[in-house]
Amino acid sequence: MGLRSFLTDAWSWLNYKPIMSGTADGRPHPALAPELQATWLPDEAVRRLAAYKLLAAYDSNQVGELSALTGNEGAEERREFGEPSVFVDTALAHLLGRSQQIVVPGAEHAGHEDAGPEAAEAAEVQAQLRRWAEAELLPLRMQAAERKAVLLGDGLCLLAWDADKQRVRLKTYDPGFYFPVLEDDADPGDFPRRVHLAWDVPEDPKRGVKARVRRITYELGSIQPATRSNSDGTAGREPVVDESGGWLLAPGDYVAESGHIERIYPWEQGKASRLTCYLTDAEWFVDDIRHGQSLDDLPLDRARFRTRADGEVLHRLDLRLDFIPLVHITNTVAGEEHFGQSVLSRVMQALDELAESDTDSARASATTGAPIIALAGAGARAEVDRVTGRPKPLNVSPGTVLQLADGGRMDVLDTSGQLSELRARAEEIRDRAAVNARLPAVSLGTVDPSDVPSGYALQLSLQPLDSLVDSMRLARAHKYALLLKMVQRIHQAGQAEGWPAGPTVPARLMFGPHTPSDRTSVLEEVVKGVTAGVLSAETGIRMLQDAGYPIEDAHEEMQRIAARSSDAA
Template identity: 75%
Template structure:
């Protein structure tokens, strides 16, 4: 009987395409057969409580953060690449992110409510007056909440990681809505399988793992903050008034058995509890938002529970400052106060894409070339020297020749025919430096960041302003697309701010539908302010431009003009009265002047010349 053959089943390689497949070439992103990332990206990536679809996203965030902080080599070394410890990283990814962020936000960010500019007209409509008041309230709130500063923090994460998260919460002590930014790695929306990626989820988790601290006796645990929409629960039911396990209300419940809370009512047709919110006083809603804030010990989650189905009997619920337990707390709003900012326009994905995605491999190549350049510069600055015909001093202890110490002024005695050879690597260093510039330029082109936007172009090399404008074309299209992806989200954020102030019953925020407000970003490219000022002066003087249009052009150019209409009024108030126009001479005036000259004395008509004229 011959030898037995055994069939070894080898798994076929997988071709994975998703929102983060541009990182598949990195070994740390798929170090195992099932595609799970390497543990070097963080122990929490391997946590059993994480949803399976969130593992690759969190790994991508870790990898992008490592590149941003010049730790890509350190991360690769932890993953088993020993040579990566000598990797040179000079901040090119961070430079790309900061440049993109500056262009996306522009020099200024301003809240604008359409129609507010007509509030000071002579016949201003009530709508215009209301728009101006809402605009003033929103701007005051933005100043109190340091909105530009928080936008810088959130938008930098959005540009780098592809996603950013804002959280709004009502603060009764300060009497205003508070704005907080969250790392997108803590953001876990519950998206249905058949849901549109652009739809707003009805349940969102903000969760993160808290490591253990043996010195303080704190065990490792997971904190989860959940916002979810659901039917309005009754204040009490006769059969469940003392039950703490109540989670909701049956849609077909008996209306007589339901006890509505303050300000609520029971819809007799459906048996549901309905509520009229201040922003929709004429429309009753049966939906509200619930808040749950609790933490779980990791040892209590060893049964494979994922984030969305943690055991409630093991939860330790947190309490609010007034002592209210945050266990399905009714926030008395019908929306989730969480706004997810996407860096790119949604195309079948809920999450956005990093601005470094298309140039990630170029950044790797750039770092490797920088490393080779550093090594070549070491041999160029301290060259390798070979001596022939010289006897090195011998160490009496070891019996081995001592290494030669070459310093300025060193003299070596060579025998007849001796020579000294120097290894010259300056030519290789020059080639490597040229390669670095080539890679940097190519990465800038693929990232749609022209060299002029990165500040690497000498202004004297630009032939004309028109050529400069053409070179900024790719940057214009990039910023337009990124701002388009954010426009609706910031409109939604300002809408939520108005609703939270209405729910907080602030006097200055009247009830009614919130007015549409948008966030306007300033110009993202430098402008020739002197040329625009000259253009406005000529256009207004010639009458082809109105003064209001000219003022708006100056605003767009970056002149410190807060309100266009107020600026027009100040200009009109400071204008000096114009001098009277010269009187046009007529035929009657000329005839009267001729008669006066005839009747006037000779001495009044010019002396001797007058006498000669009279004699003639």
């Protein structure tokens, strides 16, 4: 029955594409991504990277070009007018909302007479995080990572301490570089204990540089004695020893009664840990990698370790963190898969059908704009070329006069009816794709505002979009809370000014409203609720923020209102 060839995984929605299984062993076609044939690439990552490449082709209107590489000559005439990119950009805009703001619960109570020290601490951490976000251009980096997540299903953010700038740096990576080492029985939602970032570095014959593979590895492991770069100048690290030849411990580490080395991190006061994160950054020549050797088992004796700006060799360098400073963002809630799904996953076939309809419409419009004319009867013969002896083609342009003898006839092939049908078919497919992607026509900007009968009807039409945005934000809520937690802890580990040791304060990233709201009605509701005492001032200000009023800080806004009320009294 062919059940062995039936494959269901996170990318099975692309199984209908012959290019995804273009070889005898079921691997993607080599033209889809030639680098997929690399010997170091894990087998379980082949379909994922092929899906990324195909989605990127849809986003850049290159599906026809990609299909032509597989032998489909007719694909060169494929018309692609950017619908996939519009869907991705629309979903991204509604996901991020009008603004993004870091909020620490309890900070809005700071400054009140009955506020405790927790409120003051929350307000200070909130101010520190917002200053860091402004210096690090967090909204721009978020947009870069989130567009990858919306389009490809996955995004990647890496955090690292910058000693020169005295702050945490945030860098985004393409998810095609992300290769986690997942345990067979691990929960897909759990964070792996070993992660690789790897990619090919092409050769450069002009500079005499060979093709290389670069791999950056973050790994959680037991705390080991202190190490330093090799004293003989070779790439690598060696233990730090005392005068008697014994290994020394890093400052703050100690040997527990169990014999294990333990460390107390600044954010875990009074609680010892045996865990730390090691960083390795190395390169291998492709010729030094044996065929079939996996990415996780590359030979370290042939590695060329990179060096940090301060001279430290990046070979199992202890970062003095008990976590891997990397956040993997998924576009969908993680179920049985570690990776997410693209916003285009459910409408890929509709997008193909739409492109085919646009291609047919382009062909039909050619015969409609320049119709085919047939001459019949006496005197309808075309002029003969004296050199070749063949009839010359008749070119009809505006102002052309054709003289026909008695009984002559001129017929014009009218294809305008077929063109109208094709255009109607394209609109039908576009509407169906928008419905299946949960992007209503009003969100895509294809609806005339005058056609909306009322605000309630507009709200009803946006309900599919609301559910889409809610699910996408739910998948990211924990990831951004984790990112802000890492930012605090790396600042503490770097002993940055203004980041004292102590427990990590929970922080969240709040997205602004994604749909237009009736600000006047919200303002009236807040005034009535606060005046009647059924709403607190804090809740009312938060409602105004959600409605789009330019209130940057709820606590400062309350202080200004209180000051003006006391002056008036």
